[in-house]
Amino acid sequence: MSDLDKAIAQLRACRPIPEPQVRELCHRARELLIEEGNVVTVTAPVTICGDIHGQFHDLMELFRVGGDVPDTNYLFMGESHSLLGDFVDRGFYSLESFLLLLCLKVRYPDRMTLIRGNHESRQITTVYGFYDECLRKYGSANVWRYCCDVFDYLALGAIVLGASNTLSPPSDVDNVEIEVCDQNGGLISRFPRQGRMPQLDNSSGDKTGPPGSGASGDSSGSVGNPAGAVLCVHGGLSPLIDTVDKIRLIDRKQEVPHEGAMCDLLWSDPDDIDGWGLSPRGAGFLFGADIVKVFNHRNDLSLIARAHQLVMEGFKEMFDASIVTVWSAPNYCYRCGNVAAVLELSEDSSGWGVFSRSNGDVGRSSGLMTGLEPDEVAPKSGPARRYRVFQAAPQDSRGMPAKKPVADYFL
Ligand SMILES: [Mn+2]
16 A cells, blocks of 8 residues: 555544655645646546535545545546535644545546635635644644645636536436435436526527537537536636636636636626626625626536535526536534535537547637627536535534634635
């Protein structure tokens, strides 16, 4: 067993690893992350996860419900994981949670995509618990410093390609676009494709192919994205960013700034407004359905998956399913009473596959949409989605400290 596998085993048991080993791990993680672009390309199948916030035992429950990261003893799990940030703060085990995710990233780099959240920042972790936790567990701030240096290298987003617009394993009812399952795989509810999404206008006529395949009456640049690409980001959009390519140009290797495009991506929230609005968080912006629909159309996206906001049901789709919030910390702060969810996108098997262009760009349209009015934007129905909803890990699986965390879950 390698040192890394030993560290994984130790962290899975919720025991911190020694400081020199953390230093080595963070160094290796940084070398890996520095090679990643600001927007990582991920190929379906993928399980998308939202905020964790140091709730270690619930992270273990997430892996049980959503599928574990491949162990060398297992054959092939087929799933990769994309975690949308806010790994730390508030919970009692931010350290063990983050280090385990980091170990898994180093051990299985293609199976784990870690995206930066607004809590992966020096300033925020100093206020909301992670700094104190490191100090308490190691007696110095060294480990906190190593981790913060890793935060600076985390990607800002991911693009999921090759997702299917049918469920896998298939639903036993035709035309189901969304299934919601409980933590044991039992069916809670399902939603058909028809009736949810408005039909495209007559110009798309009899074209019944999957959205983005070219047979849906859409732009031709999306072959290889049968269900349209999915953008993953922690917070949301920015008024300074109108294309995914502009995200790629940000100099991300720094502490999260107080304003600007990088800040907005980590802090913004969708809201029932027109256009842009000021955020009550004091960082990032609020953005409405019109903003999302124009952005998705321009960038050939069918869906934006983001985290950042507590949702009592674990997930929440908004704006004709053009954006979804995924929240993966059940009973947040050990007191909110919410359930959590992960979002599974399955692999397309229609034969279109995913191809890469020589410039590394993958199956995207030119983005040349001029004079576009929000009303003219026909939403893509997007990939079939299976949400797995789960509750907090059983009480007896956690060594629950007596002290309650500070009750401020606004950030
Ligand atoms: Mn957040």
